[in-house]
Amino acid sequence: MLDQYTGVAIMLLMAIGIAGGMVLMTSILGPKKRFADKMEPFECGESQLVSPRQRFSVKFYLVAVLFVLFDIEAVFFFPWAILFKRLGVFGFVEMLLFILILGVGLMYVWRRGGLDWE
Amino acid sequence: MAYYVNRNVKMTWWERSYIPEILRGMYITSRHFFLNLFGFIPFFLGRKKEREIFTVYYPEEMVKYPPAYRGRPVLALNENGHPACVACGLCEIACPAYCIHIDPGCNSGKQNEIERWPEKFDIDYAVCIFCGNCEEACPEEAIFMSDDCEISMLDRKKMRYTKEQLLVPVAELKDRIEFTRKMYAKWNY
Amino acid sequence: MITELLITLAKILFIIGVTVGFFAPILTWVERKQSAIMQDRIGANRADILGFTALGLFHAIADALKMFTKEDFIPEGANKILHTLSPIIAVIPAILTFAVVPFGGVYNLFGREVNLVISDLDVGLLFVFAIASIATYGYVIAGWSSNNNWSLLGSMRTASQMISYEVTMGLTIIGVLMVYGSMRLTEIGAIQEDFSRWGIFLQPLGFLMFLTAAIAENKRIPFDNPEAESEIVAGYFTEYSGLKFGMFFMSEFIEMVTISAIVTILFFGAWHIPFLTTATLLSWFEILGTTGANLLVMLIHVGVFFAKVIFFIWMQMTIRWTLPRFRYDQIMKLGWKILLPLSLTNVLVTGIVILMLH
Amino acid sequence: MELLIFYPLAGFSLMLALGVVMNKSPIGSALCLIGMMLGLAGIFALQQAHFIAIxxxxxxxxxxxxxxxxxxxxxxxxxTDTKWRARERNTLLTVLTTFLALGVLYKVITVIFEFNLDSPAKVPDTFGTAAVIGETLFTDFVLPFEVASILLLAAMVGAVVLAKTKLD
Incomplete structure (x- = not known):
């Protein structure tokens, strides 16, 4: 059972090697010319007016919370889906309840404008 | 010729899914793709390939620019082999970018053919904005916007053209000369 | 044990060679050349070696050479470690996903069963999603660490778009899993030997939704808001140069290959030719002996699989050069308000149909 | 063989866990935590809990x-926030967490000695696969499963209420 992960492990090491080697190569091979104007962050030729280190709108946070919740929901679906034919009607009713309860949640979020972007 | 787009069209459910429109768009692009990809086959079969496309394969194929096109300004060389310019300096003044530099040459009395001519006439194409004011200001039909626009180069110093580089025989500028006569005559210059 | 390891190593080298060595550089050329052909242009054909241009194929080499020799630029005020780390985080998942993607069936070579997949995981499809969810960090950190307003906007957009479509992508293939009853990609591929059981016939809506969600997850046009050139310069990789910039592109192209491979396996019969079972193919080449016939069939299957993959890459390219970019709120609306309820409905309808048939 | 993989993985996870606590910048801590989660997933996979690992x-x-x-x-x-620094010298908190950590360590050590490590439990080949876990989840543990959905619903409502409340 364990040896099925051997390939993943070797592949991971190789991917790290490729990616790390690329970054190393580009930092070694490229020229280095530093001067003040060049090192400024790009803002279409102007100096930076506002620092990007500012607080952001909370609606991005709401998306993240909803994502976590729906991701957990989706994870429940996976084992259910592959067992569906074995569980039969019982499993279907079970999942119907689950979907309905979460559908209520989705509708609530929808109606409260949690999914709206202006 | 203004026409109005009716934005209150009620779309059916099927239209609102946008799937037919997406497929139609993809049909058009992939039709072009396959026509261009395999369009050379009739050419091999002995039939002349007929291109139904408007684009031009630029460096190999060139288009003739219309006479109204403003390329790089050039000096006209008249039939006698002299520049038509009389070094009056009007174009130098008219130039909003100050890219024209003229050193006038004076007639010392010996030459009867021409009275004044430019000793030096430089145009810096790195500065020129191709506005055509010099052409408009010229009283002698000496400076014209040509149809040449390929003046990119690696050295800025080389973009400053001298009189010898600028001179172009009048015969090559015929279209533009006629065009300017028509245009500026209309505006009662 | 050693032979097993060697076989695994050979498969890994093949996959990395195909993705990183072949598809990633070639697709940069394909993207330019195909758009050119589509728009009646000639396209990239200037790079030449001794006057020989090879249809502009040398542009891939020229691009790579140029990227290697460009300056590695890190702007002032940026977090140097994270700025360097993020392209690595972006590339690794892209390559790693292929560990569970089968590119052929099981063949009997030299008295040994050879399964053409690097790791035949029981949770294969979930592995793909797990790795895809890790890839988000590369893009988010890239934008955050650059100390640039465009980058930060881009990374916020990336984050919310990618996580939104991750959920949708997961839910859209539940129907497929219900039909096949397995998460093992090799099993799903093997079932589709029967032409009537191809995923596209059993789950047409699932296919459409999965393709949409997958393209959105890969942030390609028409869902390229995170890197919209005309709005926020280049989004999260505005401050990247040289090969670090190229690595983001590389991961995008490799992910394109991944999407095509997954779509092929789930919906288009994986490595199978319609109406031709493996047994039929084997019986055709019986004269060559067991190993010879198996070897030939293996080559045919791998060829068919990659032909299908290339078709889907072509399709994604066509979509990219046909459709205009969506607005940001449209993307979020499509993900949350259309695809999510639609995929839940798809699950229920599939369930009802399966129950009726049984 | 398993121990050969386990120790580097465990060491990797522990180092990153330390990194979470010691790191000065919050985003560095978060990255360490992600790495630690991945290491943990590796350990789960090592224990044949494939589905849990994913x-x-x-x-x-x-x-x-x-x-x-x-x-x-x-x-x-x-x-380097000033408030962040001030927390470093909270003696009460330090003492409390030290006691807590020692308690956990004691419990872990006693639990380890209770088990017989020489003969590890034999598990069937299908152990930990999605199908087996699903089987128990959807037959024996139906009620917890449905309760989980209500929990998720509550969380969803809570998030929207918090995020969409107008402050003015």
């Missing part, structure tokens, strides 16, 4: 850490 990556490393990342990016905490 869930560890999807839910913890992929979803919950994105939330953490969002919070860090939204607040944009500076690496």
């Amino acid at each position: 869930l560890q990556v999807i839910i913890y490393a992929g979803a919950i850490m994105v939330l953490f990342m969002f919070v860090i990016m939204l607040l944009n905490l500076k690496g």
Whole structure:
């Protein structure tokens, strides 16, 4: 059972090697010319007016919370889906309840404008 | 010729899914793709390939620019082999970018053919904005916007053209000369 | 044990060679050349070696050479470690996903069963999603660490778009899993030997939704808001140069290959030719002996699989050069308000149909 | 063979766990935490809990850490905040956490000695696969499963109420 992960492990090491080697190569091979104007962050030729280190709108946070919740929901679906034919009607009713309860949640979020972007 | 787009069209459910429109768009692009990809086959079969496309394969194929096109300004060389310019300096003044530099040459009395001519006439194409004011200001039909626009180069110093580089025989500028006569005559210059 | 390891190593080298060595550089050329052909242009054909241009194929080499020799630029005020780390985080998942993607069936070579997949995981499809969810960090950190307003906007957009479509992508293939009853990609591929059981016939809506969600997850046009050139310069990789910039592109192209491979396996019969079972193919080449016939069939299957993959890459390219970019709120609306309820409905309808048939 | 993989993985996870606590910048801590989650997933896979290992990556490393990342990016905490420094010298907190950690360590050590490590439990080949876990979840544990959905609903409502309340 364990040896099925051997390939993943070797592949991971190789991917790290490729990616790390690329970054190393580009930092070694490229020229280095530093001067003040060049090192400024790009803002279409102007100096930076506002620092990007500012607080952001909370609606991005709401998306993240909803994502976590729906991701957990989706994870429940996976084992259910592959067992569906074995569980039969019982499993279907079970999942119907689950979907309905979460559908209520989705509708609530929808109606409260949690999914709206202006 | 203004026409109005009716934005209150009620779309059916099927239209609102946008799937037919997406497929139609993809049909058009992939039709072009396959026509261009395999369009050379009739050419091999002995039939002349007929291109139904408007684009031009630029460096190999060139288009003739219309006479109204403003390329790089050039000096006209008249039939006698002299520049038509009389070094009056009007174009130098008219130039909003100050890219024209003229050193006038004076007639010392010996030459009867021409009275004044430019000793030096430089145009810096790195500065020129191709506005055509010099052409408009010229009283002698000496400076014209040509149809040449390929003046990119690696050295800025080389973009400053001298009189010898600028001179172009009048015969090559015929279209533009006629065009300017028509245009500026209309505006009662 | 050693032979097993060697076989695994050979498969890994093949996959990395195909993705990183072949598809990633070639697709940069394909993207330019195909758009050119589509728009009646000639396209990239200037790079030449001794006057020989090879249809502009040398542009891939020229691009790579140029990227290697460009300056590695890190702007002032940026977090140097994270700025360097993020392209690595972006590339690794892209390559790693292929560990569970089968590119052929099981063949009997030299008295040994050879399964053409690097790791035949029981949770294969979930592995793909797990790795895809890790890839988000590369893009988010890239934008955050650059100390640039465009980058930060881009990374916020990336984050919310990618996580939104991750959920949708997961839910859209539940129907497929219900039909096949397995998460093992090799099993799903093997079932589709029967032409009537191809995923596209059993789950047409699932296919459409999965393709949409997958393209959105890969942030390609028409869902390229995170890197919209005309709005926020280049989004999260505005401050990247040289090969670090190229690595983001590389991961995008490799992910394109991944999407095509997954779509092929789930919906288009994986490595199978319609109406031709493996047994039929084997019986055709019986004269060559067991190993010879198996070897030939293996080559045919791998060829068919990659032909299908290339078709889907072509399709994604066509979509990219046909459709205009969506607005940001449209993307979020499509993900949350259309695809999510639609995929839940798809699950229920599939369930009802399966129950009726049984 | 298993121990050969286990120790580097465990060491890797522990180092990153230390990194979470010691790191000065919040985003560095978050990255360490993600790495630790991945290491943990590796350990789960080593214990034949394949499905749990994947869930560890999807839910913890992929979803919950994105939330953490969002919070860090939204607040944009500076690496060396003055308040952050002040917390370092909270003696009461230090003593409390030390006691807690020692208690946990004691419990862990006693539990380890209770088990017979020489003969590890034999598990069937299908152990830990999605099908087996699903089988128990959807037959024996139906009620917890449905209760979980109500829990998720509550969380959803809570998030929207918190995020969409107008302050003025």
